[in-house]
Amino acid sequence: xxxxxxxxxxxxxxxxxxxxxxxxxxxxxxxxxxxxxxxxxxxxxxxxxxxxxxxxxxxxxxxxxxxxxxxxxxxxxxxxxxxxxxxxxxxxxxxxxxxxxxxxxxxxxxxxxxxxxxxxxxxx
Numbered sequence: 001x002x003x004x005x006x007x008x009x010x011x012x013x014x015x016x017x018x019x020x021x022x023x024x025x026x027x028x029x030x031x032x033x034x035x036x037x038x039x040x041x042x043x044x045x046x047x048x049x050x051x052x053x054x055x056x057x058x059x060x061x062x063x064x065x066x067x068x069x070x071x072x073x074x075x076x077x078x079x080x081x082x083x084x085x086x087x088x089x090x091x092x093x094x095x096x097x098x099x100x101x102x103x104x105x106x107x108x109x110x111x112x113x114x115x116x117x118x119x120x121x122x123x124x
Contacts, residue, residue: 058086
């Protein structure tokens with residue numbers, strides 16, 4: 001994996017950006033190949049990905065509905081909660097800005113912020 005502009009680039013067309021709402025990396029696949037692929041404007045400093053980026057975890061994943069999740073685990077273990085949560089992060093990444101949609105479950109829902117430089121964001 002290597003840094004290019006504000007992104008990280010890995011084999012197979014994988015591009016990663018740092019999400020300040022989740023305080024973690026999100027990835028999309030671009031270019032030719034099997035599986036879902038996103039459009040990419042080719043600008044590693046002001047990326048645009050199409051369509052939107054939707055990341056879900058825990059009970060927010062349709063196949064996990066009704067099954068035990070991080071919410072239920074943490075409720076059952078308040079003395080030792082897991083470092084994970086059930087989340088939704090839904091955004092448009094356009095011209096180097098992340099527009100978080102209101103169905104996101106983190107504090108940046110409904111806001112637009114710059115995509116941070118991946119390496120600098122990870123170190124913070």
